[in-house]
Amino acid sequence: MYATVLFVLATFSATTLLAQNTGKIVGKVIDQKTSETLIGATVSIEGTTKGAATDVDGHYSLGGIAPGRYTILVRYMGYSTKSISDIEVKANVATPLDVTLAPSATTALSEVVIKATYRQESVNALYAIQKNSVSISDGISSELIRRSPDRNTSDVLKRVSGTTIQDNKFVVVRGLSDRYNSASLDGAPLPSTEPNRKAFSFDIVPSSLIDNIIISKTASPDLPGDFAGGNVQILTKDIPDNNFLTVGIGYSYNTQSTFKDFQAGFRSTSDYFAFDDGTRKLVSNFPTSTEILNNQVSKPRNIQAIQSLNNDFSIYKSKALPGQNYQITWGNVAEIGKNKNRFGTTVALTYRNSQTIIPDLQQQFDNYDYHSEQNKFSTNIGALANFAYSFGKNKITFKNLYNRILDDQFTYRTGSNSGTTSSDNKFYAFDLLEKGLFKTTLEGEHGLGAKTSKIKWNLGFSNILNDQPDQKKINYKQGNPGEPYYATVSSLAKENARLFSHLTENIYSGKVDYNLPVSLFKQSNLKIGVSSQYRDRKFDARFIGLVIDENNDNYDINAILQRPIQTLFGPNLIKAGLYNLDEIPNLTDRYTANSLTNAGYAMLDSKIGENVRVVYGLRVEKFNLNVETEDPNQPKVKLDNTDFLPSVNFTYALTKKANFRASYYRSVARPEFRELSLFSYYDYEMLASVQGNPNLKRTVIDNADLRYEFYPSAGQIFSVSAFYKKFQNAIEPLISDENSSTTISYFNSKSAYVYGVELEARKALDFIDGSNFFKNSTAYVNASFTKSRVTNPNDGVPRLETKRALVGQSPYVINAGLTHTELDNKLSFNLLFNRLGKRIFYAGGTRFSSVYELPRSVLDFQVGYKVLKSKGEIKLGGSDLLNAKYNFQYQLDGKPYNFSGTGSTFKRYTPGTSYSLSFNYTF
Template sequence: MNRIKTLLLLTLSLFFITSGAFAQGNGKIVGKIIDQKTSETLIGATVGIEGSQRGAATNVDGSYVLTDVKPGRYTLVIKYIGYQTKSISDVEVKAGAATSLDISLSAATSTTLKEVVVKATYRQASVAALYAVQKNSASISDGISSELIKRSPDRSTSDVLKRVSGTTIQDNKFVVVRGLSDRYNTASLDGSPLPSTEPNRKAFSFDIVPASLIENIIISKTATPDIQGDFAGGNVQIITKDIPDQNFVSVGVGVGYNSQSTFKDFQSGFRATSDYFGFDDGTRKLVSNFPTTSQIVNKQLSTTQTIQSIRSLNNDFNIYKSTALPSQNYQFTIGNVQELGANKNRLGTTVALTYRNSQTIIPDLVQQFDNYNYSNTQYKFSTNVGALANLAYSFGKNKITLKNLYNRVFDDQFTYRTGSNSSNGSYDNRFYANDLLEKSLFKTTLEGEHALGAKSSKLKWNLGYSNIINDQPDQRKTNYRQSAAGEPFYAQVTNLSKENARVFSHLNENIYSGKVDFNLPVNLFKQSTLKLGVNSQYRDRKFDARFIGLVINTNNPDYDINTILQRPIQTIFGPNLVNTGLYSLDEISNPTDRYNANSLTNAGYAMLDSKFSEKIRVVYGLRVEKFNLKLRTEEVAVQQPRAELDNTDFLPSVNFTYSLTQKANFRASYYRTVARPEFRELAPFAYYDYELLATLQGEPDLKRSLIDNADLRYEFYPSAGQILSFSVFYKKFQNAIEPKIEDQNSSTTISYFNSKSAYVYGFEMEARKTLDFINGGSFFKTTTAYANLSINKSKVTNPNDGVVRLEKDRALVGQSPYVINAGLQHTEFDNKLSVNVLFNRLGKRIFYAGGERFSSVYEQPRNVLDCQIGYKVLKSKGEIKLSATDVLNPKYNFIYELDGKPYIPSGSGYIFKSYRTGSSYALSFNYTF
């Protein structure tokens, strides 16, 4: 809570900083100056207005600003030592607005005897700069900007990522790049790494970060030495907004309708007012003086103490009925930029608050496999609150930024399950589960960028702190069982197991990071830049879980136990029974249910970015990473850590680019990366997942994976903002980390193993083009079609551990054989009207790996169609958006398959689960003052 208060105080402080007058009389011109061949920003370039004394110099990140410019059309003159002067005409400035113009400069040739002035119009200059950025990336990467995000119905980062070539999203929040599951991808926010947000898997939940707060997202699919080496699929880099181009206040409000949820009957457990703000009010959590595990297990509590302890729990098992309300979202953003002092230093602030709430229903989730024939209804109440407070100060050739982000996700799910389970006889069941999950991310990053010396050397440093909290304050599961038709249903509270225990778990992780990068232009080949850097990251995690439950005393002669066991869920744990002492307090205790883990990663790298000629560019170097990890549980007999890793990895990489023409590149790359086990994959903690009907457990003996990667790519840019590219890639894994399934018994256990080898290879194609080649009319000129296709193939060999599995080898878990994204974008009425139609489909992929009795579970393909219509009103300061997501609403189908056919063991079904989420429609209005 102290961190939350700190961020709120900072937010309020920045709000008052930004509350100055918003001048409306004159305008400004802002942008960046970059090298046309490398896209490196040019520090100290001068930008002037022709015919006047007005001018400005670019700062450390290549940015310039010309302020207090009267409305009109101007010609800009840009000069920089060693580069051709550029004159740009037809630059229009409007009152109270910022005209954005990024400019690329060409290096002067050695034979130039006098100044050469390159002339261009405003549009030509903008197009040339965009070309340069697209063509000159050092590695193979794909990205998406804030402008494209605004034109889609996406609300969170996870929604945005599924638009990127070769990228899909699993469970609406976990990223899959090039068919590789989330555990093989890494993420960073504002330059520092993001941790896993999940207690039971290695994954970052991208639904935490609202899309409206993003400046851009870049996914690097190949490595350069300055990128952290712990990835194989992609490195996702998220940048939030800092210095705005102009002062603004933006307010947004939206409501949404879901076809199978909104205005339908909604059921839930206990609900507090604070739930609507994303915080549990504390009544679900264990009180501070609750008995210890030792006291409960060793029966050290008196009858009075037991009754008091049970009464301290939240025993409200009522099922509350209401009507599901429309989803709602609100956002408030304020931006301000001020010029200070005679040198016109820039102070910029961006402050944002976001809020989302939804109530969704999955009415018929079917599970028909093994001995189960279940039908589930799930009701989820979700709240997401977020705050961003970014401050940046640019002075001379220096820039300091402080970026802060807090986000909280509150998911409260109630599940009602009916159906039969014949694993130990033939029983019908009525199962109730209340499952609250609270996730929060607090992240602060302090970054500095400084130009040094006459050669425009650059020093960049970064200090980061992150805190991840993942709480399950009271997961409650209760089952009623009927032994035969016509018989009553009896509550299963005569003993305690993980299937019916109440889970109280808490995960807290702190991450400290820092890095320093130094860029130095050197006289090597035609043009070279030497880049050196070091970075360090320390992670510290504490996790504990308690499995507590109430067990009825079946030997008490004073009560008719059978009659009591028939009580409904609302009264089975009522105070009239608790106060009699009929229930005892029990706990399932295992020393592996609590663990502490820490890791330290130290890295250093050296790389050269060399232009060997006008056409050939090579980025090459070496990264060295030293990794130490220790994980300890509370087992007294184990003196050494249960898991320990100590590795030093040498990670070379080379990225070759050949400019075939001014509009085309050929790229080739080789690089080595690693994939290290996550804390949870190593921790021997066993967690029963009632939705999977399986137990998840870590493997302390896991090793880290080494991956050799190779890529080839051809890319063609027919015009700015348009692309046609073809890529092939290959990855070979040594000690790939994969899930291992033990399903010999009635209860399935999922653990992990290192395969001896695995590989994945694939092909990617991306195209983005306006349709003016069909017809020169205005309609086709403002219509853009895009598509990306990814085709992948992978293979991993199951472990040779004495278990005869149905599948000797299989595809990597989460790997899709193909991914298709396509869309059409159209604008009309001078960009006031925008229409965007998006389509996504991915091939069937393994969701759940097979074992001895069952083959792998495959998530089946489904067609996803989204669209959005936007119209700007009120002099384009306001915008109305109508969005529709998952319009076709096909089923999610997860089916056991063997050799491409449904696998049906004797007496079993093959549907692991099947459900629909419904189509969603949203209406929103945004206004910028």
């Protein structure tokens, strides 16, 4: 490993020395009308023999240029030649310049040359890319990400118009919950990272590794058909423009956590590297479920098995350390041969660790009056290794991402439960969760023929890991005030069992797209493609516990039950055989599942006249799913659907700076494996069990959009959109509370619809004053206002609500910001604001109304200053400055739903304000 590092650094140093004192001009050549990249365009420096041709991405690179000012010529058959002057090249810097070319208006042999300056052409290219997207979409670039305090992708997505984040990691687009959104990474679909829902945990991907993010809010046939809110496309970096080595280090301080008393359970050294060392997991020879349930475990083996468990229930106290963030990224690009083929490498390693405290999480509803302190220890490690080779009209990329998160949470809860067994409680939970993602993608692009005909293919593999190796829960009850607390270990239930669960899922995907210019209307492109995705999941869970032998006359059982948690399972008691292994029998807790999605599509992208563009076509998806539990009495769950998904996107160019858009598309939302499985998971944080429903159907959604967009100048926009969505069999989580215990399950609503408007504006403040201060200041705001209505199923179960809003749907979402730069962009300042309206977290049942997440305002800032000849940058950031409470409340008809007991608070807590200081240096 040491030798490898030395080799990498030596290679980097050598290439850096060779390139010293020269610069580059790099960029893309695109069609001015469609933003399609042009393959094989020639880019040359006027007055020299130095030149290059664009590759299959339309990318060019002119290297080895001495510092100075230059003019370049860009030529492409059938297009007017363009001359761009006043391009300043600096030593050891890549000057970016994207170029737009317009189809030639004449077939005359004499060459027509269009003249522009560097500044003008930069504006032209940005206009074209903004204005010519096929679908209604929004996005964010790596440059804007770098200017925010965001550390991972979930934070970044909060900044995109109409987008919010739930639980700090799950995306909500246009107020539609995560199940109605899909995501891809480097062209391959992203799997669900959660065992209990259809959702991708976006906090897995570090923001620094992102090249750009695009969220398509309307569909075209080449996009997957399983979204109604948005399709999130994340692209990581491959071929860099320059060789570089960047090292970053950062620390953060949380006002209610850092240096405060931190409580935690057992921890191994490997936890700091996001790996459990194995001491929490069941040993290989641990008694099977059948042996325990059929009393086939002898007394000596019973003792031996209990001793093999991690019975350390001690509570360790320390001071919470500041959050830590370390990163190293290496990029290298080499030109090979006289054709200057390019080979690029981007490698990155990231490490994050944090210790956070929620000092008072309140739950006051029904019979509960609980106050909890939660202490979470989190470690995240990540690695990215991307390789790309561009040669002629071909490009091959090999992208790899690995990320692992370890969350170790200790919860201490006190308070009363005035239910049928009225008691005061002291509850302890030691909850470790390991999540891992490995994803690899091999992709190829190949230009064919003299025009822009192109074939693109993609092969992907992903592995998802989600483990809870030993979730330990113990409750102490007090019957009457003044009486002692007794541990509830006389019998076993999911509330006090130890959960050992393991989920692993492999996803295999592949697709091929072919793009061909055709002679239809003024200009058309035919695009056809096929894709396939196979998912294979295995889930295993065991609820095991230690039950005290109350018939043992050699011990004072009441005295033992009063022991503190640290000695409740003392080695002497275990060795004496005072505890017996027990297990909750349920064969539905283990299941295997697989699904196969095959798709094919055809679409035409047509320019009809100068101002009209229509993209239309059909996508067909064939979906098969199988879920099977180990319970032979439960039927297998099967889904077999073929969906025809038409779409049309219409764009009319009102002026050179304004578009009118209209679209229609049909999409689907399919139930997840977990939602179809009867596995019942007790969520101690929710005080409820979560269980699937094998009778779920897929959701079919019809979507319509209108949008007006105006681009007053480069990088600036004003737009207004309207949308409508009609759902058949919408899938939603529902509180089933007809029985004494509360269960959260899933159901298909009879009918649902959503409609709303979105507004977006981004404008420099130079209209206030012409001074540099206002020219360097930009304000932006995006807001969405939405109305939804769902009809609950008429299944004979009386419910408090017959009609309500869609789960997860916010009536409004507001994002706003102010950016400013000074000192020739060395100093930057960003102020960011986010607020969303009241939305349903869980749909209500018979006794309980719906749970709403109440509005909350978030204010963030970041100040950055470049030092050491702009190679280094110091950043000071603040997140959640207002520190508003997260407040989830039972409400009915807009008012708190007060139970006969304590109140209407499902949960309420404050996260604290965080301040961060980081330093990055690029060699």
